[in-house]
Every structure is written in C-alpha cells, then in structure tokens.
Amino acid sequence: MSNLELTVLEPETVACCPPLTSAELSEADAVRMAAMFKALSDPVRLRLFSKVAAHEGGEACVCDIQDVGVSQPTVSHHLKKLREAGLLSSERRGTWVYYRVEPSVVAGMAALLDLGR
Numbered sequence: 001m002s003n004l005e006l007t008v009l010e011p012e013t014v015a016c017c018p019p020l021t022s023a024e025l026s027e028a029d030a031v032r033m034a035a036m037f038k039a040l041s042d043p044v045r046l047r048l049f050s051k052v053a054a055h056e057g058g059e060a061c062v063c064d065i066q067d068v069g070v071s072q073p074t075v076s077h078h079l080k081k082l083r084e085a086g087l088l089s090s091e092r093r094g095t096w097v098y099y100r101v102e103p104s105v106v107a108g109m110a111a112l113l114d115l116g117r
Contacts, residue, residue: 019114033112036105039085044068045078049087052099059100 017029025033040046051065066075079099082088088099 017108017112020112025112033109035085036087036109039081039087042078042081044070044074045082048075048078049082049101052088053101053106059098061096061098063096065099 017025017033040049047068048065051068052060055064062075062079066072068075070078079088079090079097082099083090086102086105089102090097090099092098
C-alpha cells in the first residue's frame with residue numbers, strides 16, 4: 001500500500017478530460033483523475049459517496065449517512081479523503097456537517113469514461 005497523500009483538488013479544475021478513446025491524458029489530468037479514482041477505490045468511501053449522491057435534495061447530513069459498518073471517527077476520515085479528492089464539498093451547520101457531490105467532478109469522470117459505445 002502506498003503512503004502517497006491525496007492532493008486537494010478544486011472542483012472547478014477537475015472537469016478536465018476528453019473521453020479516453022478520443023485523446024491521451026496529459027500527465028496533470030492523469031494525476032487529477034487518479035486521485036479521484038483512488039479515493040473511490042475503498043468500499044466504505046464508495047458507499048459514502050453513493051449515499052450522498054442518492055440523498056434527497058442533493059446533500060446529506062453526516063448523521064444520515066454514517067451507517068456503513070465502521071465507527072464514526074472512521075466515517076469522518078473517509079469523508080475527509082473524499083473531500084480532499086474533490087469529490088465532495090461540505091458545510092458545517094451547527095453541530096452537523098452536510099455533504100454534497102461536486103457536479104463538475106462527476107461530469108468530468110463521466111466524460112473521461114465515455115467510450116462512445
């Protein structure tokens with residue numbers, strides 16, 4: 001397992017890439033996209049991302065998504081990794097934190113994986 005840190009990505013810089021079948025990725029785009037896919041490669045993170053994406057209203061309170069079979073501190077750790085990868089944004093409201101999927105990030109990932117088939 002690598003000890004590489006995930007780079008914090010700004011959402012507006014993520015929607016970067018043409019479909020894989022239309023052009024090669026630049027080194028910078030490959031680094032950005034790999035950070036996102038790396039963050040999603042953990043089953044708990046993927047479940048948390050899915051819970052936020054599927055939640056009504058486009059955002060979810062951590063209190064509504066934390067039931068993924070791990071402790072609350074572990075949930076916080078995984079949500080932090082998703083934020084650092086630019087996949088989620090968050091906003092504190094009182095004692096709770098609300099999470100949203102970054103639409104430009106999802107659009108960038110979808111565009112990259114669009115194989116035109």
